Amino acid sequence: MALATAHQPAAHAPAHNHLAINRAGLWLFFFSETILFGLLLSARFYLEGIHREELDQLLGLGITIVLLLSSVTAYTAETAIEHDNKKVGSWYLFFTIVLGLLFAAGVGYEWSIAHFHRNESFGSVFFTMTGIHATHVVTGVFMLILVWIQALRGRYSSKNPWAVSAVVMYWHFVDVVWVFYYPALYLTQ
Amino acid sequence: MRKPMQTGLIVAAILAVLTVTEYLFATHVDDDLVRVLGITASAVGKAGLIVYYFMHIYRLWRPQEAH
Numbered sequence: 674m675a676l677a678t679a680h681q682p683a684a685h686a687p688a689h690n691h692l693a694i695n696r697a698g699l700w701l702f703f704f705s706e707t708i709l710f711g712l713l714l715s716a717r718f719y720l721e722g723i724h725r726e727e728l729d730q731l732l733g734l735g736i737t738i739v740l741l742l743s744s745v746t747a748y749t750a751e752t753a754i755e756h757d758n759k760k761v762g763s764w765y766l767f768f769t770i771v772l773g774l775l776f777a778a779g780v781g782y783e784w785s786i787a788h789f790h791r792n793e794s795f796g797s798v799f800f801t802m803t804g805i806h807a808t809h810v811v812t813g814v815f816m817l818i819l820v821w822i823q824a825l826r827g828r829y830s831s832k833n834p835w836a837v838s839a840v841v842m843y844w845h846f847v848d849v850v851w852v853f854y855y856p857a858l859y860l861t862q
Numbered sequence: 863m864r865k866p867m868q869t870g871l872i873v874a875a876i877l878a879v880l881t882v883t884e885y886l887f888a889t890h891v892d893d894d895l896v897r898v899l900g901i902t903a904s905a906v907g908k909a910g911l912i913v914y915y916f917m918h919i920y921r922l923w924r925p926q927e928a929h
Contacts, residue, residue, distance in 0.1 A: 696921060696922060697922065700919075700922060723894065723898065730889075734881075734885060737881060738878075738881065741874075741877050741878070741881065741908075742874075744877075744912060744916055745870060745871075745873075745874040745877075747916075748870045748873075748915075748916045749867065749870060752866045752867060752870065756866075842917050842918075845912050845913075845916045845917045846917065848912060849909045849912050849913060849917075852905050852908045852909045852912070853905050853909065855905075856884060856888070856901045856902075856904075856905050859888075860884065860885070860887075860888035860901055861888075861898070861901070862894075
């Protein structure tokens with residue numbers, strides 16, 4: 674009985690409590706992902722120190738700028754939807770998708786011109802780190818497309834922005850990972 | 863909406879400056895320690911800006927606030 678009573682308020686919890694729980698759950702997910710990406714980063718320095726193979730610096734800087742720019746468009750989309758500006762929100766979600774695809778294409782091109790092999794230690798960490806990161810980028814683009822389609826249908830507003838916020842936060846997280854991966858792979862030594 | 867948009871643009875500008883700083887540290891500084899410290903500081907600064915202003919981490923401590 675006591676248990677049932679204790680559970681009752683949770684069933685009728687106000688919307689802002691659900692939002693707080695959703696938000697905390699998402700951050701816990703980010704925390705677990707941070708461990709994965711952090712371990713790969715430490716493996717890179719454990720195996721190779723600050724040494725690296727030759728990479729296309731212009732391409733590395735270019736895709737970094739593209740991903741940072743996509744975070745700005747994602748932020749704009751989220752802000753617009755939180756302020757009921759649905760048209761601007763949809764457009765900026767679209768821009769974010771395009772920039773995400775551009776980043777993925779850039780990584781794919783880097784793979785195609787890389788002169789080192791995956792059997793070498795630097796090649797091993799490079800392809801693993803960029804591969805897992807690119808997988809997250811592609812997943813993010815897929816989720817952005819789903820949210821964009823719903824946004825075009827007018828599903829999100831200032832009262833119901835969570836899905837957009839969650840996907841955009843995931844996108845920013847992917848960006849934060851690259852903020853550390855870019856210097857670790859392209860800028861050391 | 864104007865204020866959050868301004869914030870976004872300011873953060874974007876700082877991110878651009880830090881990215882250029884990071885690149886310059888990598889290409890123009892010979893000392894290993896200074897280079898690694900400069901690159902690391904730039905990366906941490908960028909990550910901090912994104913986590914605070916774009917991912918709104920402070921909202922975790924304001925559960926009553928909807929947005």
